[in-house]
Amino acid sequence: MARITLRQLLDHAAEHSYGVPAFNINNMEQGLAILEAAQACDAPVILQASRGARSYAGDIMLAKMMEALEAMFPAIPIVIHQDHGNTVATCLSAIQNGFTSVMMDGSLKEDAKTPADYAYNAGITGEVGRLAHMVGASVEGELGCLGSLETGEGEAEDGHGFEGALDHAMLLTDPDEAERFVAETGVDALAVALGTSHGAYKFSRKPTGDILAMEVIEKIHARLPNTHIVMHGSSSVPEEWQEVFNAHGGAMRETYGVPVEELVRGIRHGVRKINIDTDLRLAAAAEFRRVAQTSPSEFDPRKFLKPSMDAMASICRARFEAFGTAGQASKITPLPMSEMAKRYASGSLNPTPSLARAAA
Ligand code: G3H
Ligand code: 13P
Ligand code: ZN
Numbered sequence: 001m002a003r004i005t006l007r008q009l010l011d012h013a014a015e016h017s018y019g020v021p022a023f024n025i026n027n028m029e030q031g032l033a034i035l036e037a038a039q040a041c042d043a044p045v046i047l048q049a050s051r052g053a054r055s056y057a058g059d060i061m062l063a064k065m066m067e068a069l070e071a072m073f074p075a076i077p078i079v080i081h082q083d084h085g086n087t088v089a090t091c092l093s094a095i096q097n098g099f100t101s102v103m104m105d106g107s108l109k110e111d112a113k114t115p116a117d118y119a120y121n122a123g124i125t126g127e128v129g130r131l132a133h134m135v136g137a138s139v140e141g142e143l144g145c146l147g148s149l150e151t152g153e154g155e156a157e158d159g160h161g162f163e164g165a166l167d168h169a170m171l172l173t174d175p176d177e178a179e180r181f182v183a184e185t186g187v188d189a190l191a192v193a194l195g196t197s198h199g200a201y202k203f204s205r206k207p208t209g210d211i212l213a214m215e216v217i218e219k220i221h222a223r224l225p226n227t228h229i230v231m232h233g234s235s236s237v238p239e240e241w242q243e244v245f246n247a248h249g250g251a252m253r254e255t256y257g258v259p260v261e262e263l264v265r266g267i268r269h270g271v272r273k274i275n276i277d278t279d280l281r282l283a284a285a286a287e288f289r290r291v292a293q294t295s296p297s298e299f300d301p302r303k304f305l306k307p308s309m310d311a312m313a314s315i316c317r318a319r320f321e322a323f324g325t326a327g328q329a330s331k332i333t334p335l336p337m338s339e340m341a342k343r344y345a346s347g348s349l350n351p352t353p354s355l356a357r358a359a360a
Contacts, residue, residue: 021276082094133344
């Protein structure tokens, strides 16, 4: 069994200068595709479940599926992470269900739509941090709101994210505030806003620095060299999968994601966790469409699902290789959450330099 915490994995990634894709999971096919790709290239894995995934599959099914994946792939260290937790209760119930890591997204209020102020965000994230660390689980926080610098709009595409327009300042994480937030909350990883958004429609053209503000990462990393940075909305929305999707009856308008080379650039500046959901959804759906259109008499779901799994696995493998995750699984000796809890309690995991300054 190799269930590990996000903190252990990201510390290893920082020490060895690599990044880890965090893939969203809702069902068995995604789980098998991700783990088969990981096993093929010896990569550690972050599996993350959104609140939507938890209600789609159910907590018992998700928990048992994670156990099954661990049993089938014992050599692969696996982090099980709550994506975009909106309340303390969501985060704690995830830990109760075997998650080793939670994201408390206090950038938005509980409705996951209304932008929250700094005090609310730092307060609730710090509270989750204190509780989660007592049992050794890791915590990711988010400062700044995900959304488009082209339009100022948040994305309602997958049902969460603010609605309407926000000004530039809220769409870009402020490095001063980031330093304060990390010191006040003790988060293990910090998600930042730099112009990415969830879903397929991120950019209307190949992004340049004015709409994908990579310099935010560079500035935050310079201030907080020991803080693990997280990039959300990091699907690349590959053109080749858009083509397969559209060639078989799909209707995806012209769109651009985050180029893999920008993600690799981020990794050079402290990005350790790279969130990817849309790419696997798109590739799986494109293969569904292809089979449906080219074999109209087919009605065995496995004939649709197997090509979808192969497509998802090929994207996972490509990201593991591009981010330097490949080859790292066998170098990690899993630490149980109880050991992580002792380390938090003794203060040996924190403080980062900024925490030390804040405490002094
Ligand atoms: O956070 C965004 C992920 O793509 C999860 O989306 O809430 O539709 O599962 P979801
Ligand atoms: P994408 O929609 O770009 O895949 O982002 C997923 C994500 O950030 C999940 O938290
Ligand atoms: Zn996200």
